[in-house]
Amino acid sequence: MSKRALRATLQVTKALADAQRIRILMLLATGELCVCQVVEVLGLAPSTVSKHLSILTAAELVEMRKEGRWAYYRLSASTTTAPARPAWEWIKAALKSDDQILADRRKLKAVMACDPEELCRRQRPRSERTT
Protein backbone atom coordinates (compact mmCIF):
# COMPACT_ATOMS: atom_id res chain seq x y z
CA MET A 1 0.00 0.00 0.00
CA SER A 2 2.75 2.44 -0.90
CA LYS A 3 4.03 2.57 -4.48
CA ARG A 4 1.04 1.88 -6.69
CA ALA A 5 -1.81 2.56 -4.29
CA LEU A 6 -3.40 4.95 -6.75
CA ARG A 7 -3.60 2.24 -9.39
CA ALA A 8 -5.24 -0.18 -6.97
CA THR A 9 -7.64 2.42 -5.64
CA LEU A 10 -8.68 3.43 -9.13
CA GLN A 11 -9.38 -0.17 -10.00
CA VAL A 12 -11.94 -0.16 -7.20
CA THR A 13 -13.49 3.23 -7.94
CA LYS A 14 -13.73 2.40 -11.65
CA ALA A 15 -15.39 -0.89 -10.80
CA LEU A 16 -17.92 1.07 -8.75
CA ALA A 17 -18.49 3.65 -11.50
CA ASP A 18 -21.00 1.64 -13.50
CA ALA A 19 -24.72 1.20 -12.93
CA GLN A 20 -24.86 -2.50 -13.83
CA ARG A 21 -21.96 -3.35 -11.54
CA ILE A 22 -23.56 -1.50 -8.64
CA ARG A 23 -26.77 -3.41 -9.31
CA ILE A 24 -24.80 -6.67 -9.23
CA LEU A 25 -23.16 -5.79 -5.93
CA MET A 26 -26.52 -4.91 -4.43
CA LEU A 27 -27.89 -8.27 -5.59
CA LEU A 28 -24.94 -10.10 -4.09
CA ALA A 29 -25.56 -8.28 -0.82
CA THR A 30 -28.52 -10.61 -0.39
CA GLY A 31 -26.29 -13.67 -0.76
CA GLU A 32 -24.36 -15.85 -3.19
CA LEU A 33 -25.72 -16.05 -6.74
CA CYS A 34 -24.84 -17.92 -9.89
CA VAL A 35 -24.23 -16.10 -13.18
CA CYS A 36 -27.49 -17.12 -14.83
CA GLN A 37 -29.46 -15.64 -11.94
CA VAL A 38 -27.70 -12.30 -12.32
CA VAL A 39 -28.25 -12.46 -16.07
CA GLU A 40 -31.96 -12.98 -15.54
CA VAL A 41 -32.35 -10.05 -13.17
CA LEU A 42 -30.28 -7.55 -15.13
CA GLY A 43 -31.60 -8.59 -18.52
CA LEU A 44 -28.18 -8.40 -20.16
CA ALA A 45 -26.32 -10.92 -22.32
CA PRO A 46 -24.41 -13.58 -20.35
CA SER A 47 -21.13 -12.46 -21.89
CA THR A 48 -21.76 -8.92 -20.70
CA VAL A 49 -22.55 -10.01 -17.16
CA SER A 50 -19.48 -12.24 -17.13
CA LYS A 51 -17.31 -9.28 -18.08
CA HIS A 52 -18.78 -7.15 -15.29
CA LEU A 53 -18.17 -9.94 -12.81
CA SER A 54 -14.56 -10.26 -13.91
CA ILE A 55 -14.06 -6.53 -13.42
CA LEU A 56 -15.54 -6.75 -9.93
CA THR A 57 -13.33 -9.76 -9.21
CA ALA A 58 -10.19 -7.96 -10.42
CA ALA A 59 -11.06 -5.12 -8.04
CA GLU A 60 -11.43 -7.73 -5.29
CA LEU A 61 -14.96 -6.63 -4.56
CA VAL A 62 -16.29 -10.06 -5.41
CA GLU A 63 -15.16 -13.68 -5.09
CA MET A 64 -16.03 -16.76 -7.11
CA ARG A 65 -16.61 -20.41 -6.38
CA LYS A 66 -16.94 -22.98 -9.13
CA GLU A 67 -19.17 -25.96 -8.68
CA GLY A 68 -19.37 -28.17 -11.73
CA ARG A 69 -20.54 -26.10 -14.63
CA TRP A 70 -21.89 -23.38 -12.40
CA ALA A 71 -20.05 -20.33 -11.10
CA TYR A 72 -21.25 -18.77 -7.86
CA TYR A 73 -20.31 -15.20 -6.99
CA ARG A 74 -20.44 -13.46 -3.65
CA LEU A 75 -19.19 -10.24 -2.04
CA SER A 76 -15.56 -10.74 -1.13
CA ALA A 77 -14.22 -10.61 2.38
CA SER A 78 -12.41 -7.39 1.51
CA THR A 79 -15.67 -5.75 0.48
CA THR A 80 -17.31 -6.53 3.76
CA THR A 81 -14.37 -6.22 6.11
CA ALA A 82 -11.22 -4.65 4.64
CA PRO A 83 -10.38 -0.99 3.96
CA ALA A 84 -12.83 -0.62 1.07
CA ARG A 85 -15.68 -1.51 3.38
CA PRO A 86 -16.62 2.05 4.36
CA ALA A 87 -17.11 2.91 0.69
CA TRP A 88 -19.31 -0.09 0.22
CA GLU A 89 -21.34 0.65 3.34
CA TRP A 90 -21.96 4.14 2.03
CA ILE A 91 -23.23 2.88 -1.33
CA LYS A 92 -25.36 0.20 0.28
CA ALA A 93 -27.02 2.70 2.58
CA ALA A 94 -27.50 5.31 -0.14
CA LEU A 95 -29.26 2.84 -2.43
CA LYS A 96 -31.38 1.11 0.17
CA SER A 97 -34.56 2.66 -1.16
CA ASP A 98 -33.63 3.31 -4.79
CA ASP A 99 -36.39 2.29 -7.19
CA GLN A 100 -34.15 0.38 -9.56
CA ILE A 101 -32.50 -1.52 -6.74
CA LEU A 102 -35.84 -2.39 -5.16
CA ALA A 103 -37.16 -3.60 -8.51
CA ASP A 104 -34.05 -5.75 -8.91
CA ARG A 105 -34.61 -7.27 -5.49
CA ARG A 106 -38.22 -8.06 -6.31
CA LYS A 107 -37.19 -9.68 -9.57
CA LEU A 108 -34.48 -11.63 -7.77
CA LYS A 109 -37.08 -13.06 -5.43
CA ALA A 110 -39.02 -14.37 -8.42
CA VAL A 111 -35.84 -15.69 -10.03
CA MET A 112 -34.82 -17.51 -6.87
CA ALA A 113 -38.15 -19.31 -6.94
CA CYS A 114 -37.22 -21.43 -9.96
CA ASP A 115 -33.98 -23.36 -10.08
CA PRO A 116 -30.94 -22.41 -12.17
CA GLU A 117 -31.41 -25.31 -14.61
CA GLU A 118 -34.71 -23.82 -15.70
CA LEU A 119 -33.24 -20.32 -15.98
CA CYS A 120 -30.42 -21.46 -18.22
CA ARG A 121 -32.83 -23.35 -20.40
CA ARG A 122 -34.82 -20.16 -20.93
CA GLN A 123 -31.66 -18.19 -21.68
CA ARG A 124 -30.51 -20.53 -24.45
CA PRO A 125 -30.54 -19.09 -27.97
CA ARG A 126 -33.76 -19.69 -29.97
CA SER A 127 -31.76 -21.07 -32.88
CA GLU A 128 -31.66 -24.43 -31.09
CA ARG A 129 -34.88 -25.81 -32.54
CA THR A 130 -34.43 -29.02 -34.45
CA THR A 131 -31.48 -30.44 -36.34
Add this chain to the structure above:
Amino acid sequence: MSKRALRATLQVTKALADAQRIRILMLLATGELCVCQVVEVLGLAPSTVSKHLSILTAAELVEMRKEGRWAYYRLSASTTTAPARPAWEWIKAALKSDDQILADRRKLKAVMACDPEELCRRQRPRSERTT
Protein backbone atom coordinates in the same frame (compact mmCIF):
# COMPACT_ATOMS: atom_id res chain seq x y z
CA MET B 1 -32.63 9.69 -1.24
CA SER B 2 -35.24 7.34 -2.70
CA LYS B 3 -36.07 7.58 -6.40
CA ARG B 4 -32.86 8.43 -8.20
CA ALA B 5 -30.30 7.49 -5.60
CA LEU B 6 -28.43 5.34 -8.09
CA ARG B 7 -27.96 8.27 -10.44
CA ALA B 8 -26.62 10.46 -7.65
CA THR B 9 -24.36 7.75 -6.30
CA LEU B 10 -22.93 7.05 -9.73
CA GLN B 11 -22.16 10.71 -10.18
CA VAL B 12 -19.92 10.44 -7.15
CA THR B 13 -18.27 7.11 -8.02
CA LYS B 14 -17.64 8.29 -11.58
CA ALA B 15 -16.10 11.48 -10.26
CA LEU B 16 -13.79 9.33 -8.14
CA ALA B 17 -12.92 7.01 -11.05
CA ASP B 18 -10.20 9.17 -12.57
CA ALA B 19 -6.58 9.54 -11.55
CA GLN B 20 -6.35 13.30 -12.10
CA ARG B 21 -9.49 13.95 -10.07
CA ILE B 22 -8.20 11.83 -7.19
CA ARG B 23 -4.95 13.77 -7.34
CA ILE B 24 -6.93 17.02 -7.18
CA LEU B 25 -8.92 15.85 -4.15
CA MET B 26 -5.73 14.82 -2.39
CA LEU B 27 -4.25 18.26 -3.10
CA LEU B 28 -7.36 19.97 -1.76
CA ALA B 29 -7.08 17.86 1.37
CA THR B 30 -4.19 20.13 2.33
CA GLY B 31 -6.38 23.21 1.99
CA GLU B 32 -8.07 25.60 -0.40
CA LEU B 33 -6.33 26.12 -3.76
CA CYS B 34 -6.87 28.27 -6.81
CA VAL B 35 -7.13 26.79 -10.27
CA CYS B 36 -3.73 27.92 -11.49
CA GLN B 37 -2.07 26.18 -8.55
CA VAL B 38 -3.75 22.90 -9.41
CA VAL B 39 -2.80 23.40 -13.05
CA GLU B 40 0.83 23.86 -12.09
CA VAL B 41 0.99 20.71 -9.96
CA LEU B 42 -0.86 18.40 -12.37
CA GLY B 43 0.81 19.78 -15.49
CA LEU B 44 -2.43 19.75 -17.49
CA ALA B 45 -4.05 22.46 -19.59
CA PRO B 46 -6.18 24.93 -17.59
CA SER B 47 -9.26 23.95 -19.57
CA THR B 48 -8.75 20.32 -18.63
CA VAL B 49 -8.34 21.10 -14.95
CA SER B 50 -11.39 23.33 -15.05
CA LYS B 51 -13.44 20.48 -16.50
CA HIS B 52 -12.27 18.11 -13.77
CA LEU B 53 -13.15 20.66 -11.12
CA SER B 54 -16.62 21.10 -12.57
CA ILE B 55 -17.17 17.33 -12.48
CA LEU B 56 -16.07 17.24 -8.84
CA THR B 57 -18.34 20.18 -8.11
CA ALA B 58 -21.33 18.53 -9.80
CA ALA B 59 -20.71 15.46 -7.61
CA GLU B 60 -20.65 17.82 -4.62
CA LEU B 61 -17.22 16.61 -3.62
CA VAL B 62 -15.83 20.11 -3.98
CA GLU B 63 -16.99 23.67 -3.46
CA MET B 64 -15.93 26.93 -5.08
CA ARG B 65 -15.45 30.48 -3.97
CA LYS B 66 -14.81 33.29 -6.43
CA GLU B 67 -12.64 36.20 -5.49
CA GLY B 68 -12.14 38.67 -8.31
CA ARG B 69 -10.68 36.81 -11.26
CA TRP B 70 -9.56 33.94 -9.10
CA ALA B 71 -11.53 30.81 -8.27
CA TYR B 72 -10.68 28.96 -5.09
CA TYR B 73 -11.68 25.33 -4.65
CA ARG B 74 -11.90 23.29 -1.47
CA LEU B 75 -13.31 19.94 -0.33
CA SER B 76 -17.02 20.38 0.23
CA ALA B 77 -18.73 19.93 3.53
CA SER B 78 -20.44 16.81 2.17
CA THR B 79 -17.08 15.25 1.37
CA THR B 80 -15.81 15.72 4.86
CA THR B 81 -18.98 15.20 6.87
CA ALA B 82 -21.94 13.80 4.90
CA PRO B 83 -22.65 10.20 3.85
CA ALA B 84 -19.91 10.11 1.21
CA ARG B 85 -17.33 10.77 3.90
CA PRO B 86 -16.49 7.12 4.62
CA ALA B 87 -15.60 6.62 0.96
CA TRP B 88 -13.37 9.65 0.99
CA GLU B 89 -11.68 8.60 4.25
CA TRP B 90 -10.92 5.25 2.67
CA ILE B 91 -9.30 6.82 -0.39
CA LYS B 92 -7.37 9.32 1.68
CA ALA B 93 -5.96 6.61 3.91
CA ALA B 94 -5.18 4.27 1.02
CA LEU B 95 -3.20 6.92 -0.83
CA LYS B 96 -1.40 8.40 2.14
CA SER B 97 1.92 6.94 1.00
CA ASP B 98 1.38 6.64 -2.74
CA ASP B 99 4.38 7.85 -4.72
CA GLN B 100 2.41 10.00 -7.15
CA ILE B 101 0.46 11.63 -4.35
CA LEU B 102 3.60 12.33 -2.35
CA ALA B 103 5.27 13.83 -5.42
CA ASP B 104 2.22 16.04 -5.95
CA ARG B 105 2.41 17.22 -2.36
CA ARG B 106 6.07 18.07 -2.73
CA LYS B 107 5.40 19.98 -5.91
CA LEU B 108 2.51 21.78 -4.25
CA LYS B 109 4.83 22.99 -1.53
CA ALA B 110 7.08 24.54 -4.17
CA VAL B 111 4.09 26.01 -5.99
CA MET B 112 2.73 27.57 -2.80
CA ALA B 113 6.05 29.35 -2.38
CA CYS B 114 5.42 31.72 -5.27
CA ASP B 115 2.22 33.67 -5.60
CA PRO B 116 -0.61 32.92 -8.06
CA GLU B 117 0.11 36.01 -10.17
CA GLU B 118 3.51 34.62 -11.03
CA LEU B 119 2.08 31.14 -11.76
CA CYS B 120 -0.48 32.51 -14.17
CA ARG B 121 2.15 34.57 -15.94
CA ARG B 122 4.18 31.42 -16.54
CA GLN B 123 1.12 29.55 -17.77
CA ARG B 124 0.22 32.09 -20.44
CA PRO B 125 0.64 30.95 -24.06
CA ARG B 126 3.97 31.75 -25.68
CA SER B 127 2.26 33.32 -28.68
CA GLU B 128 1.92 36.55 -26.69
CA ARG B 129 5.23 38.01 -27.78
CA THR B 130 4.84 41.25 -29.63
CA THR B 131 2.08 42.68 -31.78
Add this chain to the structure above:
DNA sequence: TCAATATATCGCCACATAACGAAATGGTTG
Protein backbone atom coordinates in the same frame (compact mmCIF):
# COMPACT_ATOMS: atom_id res chain seq x y z
C1' DT C 1 -14.86 52.38 -22.18
C1' DC C 2 -11.10 49.42 -23.38
C1' DA C 3 -7.26 46.26 -22.74
C1' DA C 4 -5.70 42.61 -19.97
C1' DT C 5 -6.56 38.37 -17.70
C1' DA C 6 -8.22 34.06 -14.79
C1' DT C 7 -11.37 30.74 -15.57
C1' DA C 8 -15.16 28.37 -18.10
C1' DT C 9 -17.17 26.55 -22.23
C1' DC C 10 -16.98 24.63 -26.90
C1' DG C 11 -15.43 21.76 -30.72
C1' DC C 12 -12.64 18.35 -31.99
C1' DC C 13 -9.76 14.11 -31.79
C1' DA C 14 -7.89 9.91 -29.73
C1' DC C 15 -8.76 6.38 -26.84
C1' DA C 16 -11.46 3.72 -23.33
C1' DT C 17 -15.37 0.96 -22.45
C1' DA C 18 -20.10 -1.35 -22.54
C1' DA C 19 -22.82 -4.07 -25.28
C1' DC C 20 -23.65 -7.99 -28.33
C1' DG C 21 -23.02 -12.47 -30.93
C1' DA C 22 -19.79 -16.03 -32.18
C1' DA C 23 -16.47 -19.07 -30.87
C1' DA C 24 -13.56 -21.13 -27.19
C1' DT C 25 -13.16 -23.30 -22.66
C1' DG C 26 -13.67 -26.51 -19.05
C1' DG C 27 -16.69 -29.67 -17.01
C1' DT C 28 -20.55 -33.15 -16.89
C1' DT C 29 -23.05 -37.09 -18.66
C1' DG C 30 -24.37 -40.54 -21.91
Add this chain to the structure above:
DNA sequence: CAACCATTTCGTTATGTGGCGATATATTGA
Protein backbone atom coordinates in the same frame (compact mmCIF):
# COMPACT_ATOMS: atom_id res chain seq x y z
C1' DC D 1 -15.19 -40.57 -26.84
C1' DA D 2 -18.99 -37.50 -28.01
C1' DA D 3 -22.83 -34.50 -27.15
C1' DC D 4 -24.18 -31.11 -24.20
C1' DC D 5 -23.88 -27.09 -21.42
C1' DA D 6 -22.67 -22.85 -18.20
C1' DT D 7 -19.47 -19.58 -18.47
C1' DT D 8 -15.63 -17.01 -20.51
C1' DT D 9 -13.01 -14.94 -24.16
C1' DC D 10 -12.77 -12.67 -28.58
C1' DG D 11 -13.94 -9.46 -32.25
C1' DT D 12 -16.76 -5.76 -33.52
C1' DT D 13 -19.47 -1.67 -32.98
C1' DA D 14 -21.51 2.35 -30.73
C1' DT D 15 -21.06 5.48 -27.19
C1' DG D 16 -18.54 7.85 -23.44
C1' DT D 17 -14.64 10.46 -21.77
C1' DG D 18 -10.06 12.88 -21.28
C1' DG D 19 -7.18 15.87 -23.45
C1' DC D 20 -6.09 20.15 -26.02
C1' DG D 21 -6.58 24.72 -28.33
C1' DA D 22 -9.71 28.32 -29.55
C1' DT D 23 -13.19 31.12 -28.01
C1' DA D 24 -16.39 33.09 -24.55
C1' DT D 25 -17.23 35.12 -20.00
C1' DA D 26 -16.53 37.90 -16.17
C1' DT D 27 -13.62 40.91 -13.53
C1' DT D 28 -9.96 44.22 -12.83
C1' DG D 29 -7.64 48.35 -13.70
C1' DA D 30 -6.05 52.05 -16.88
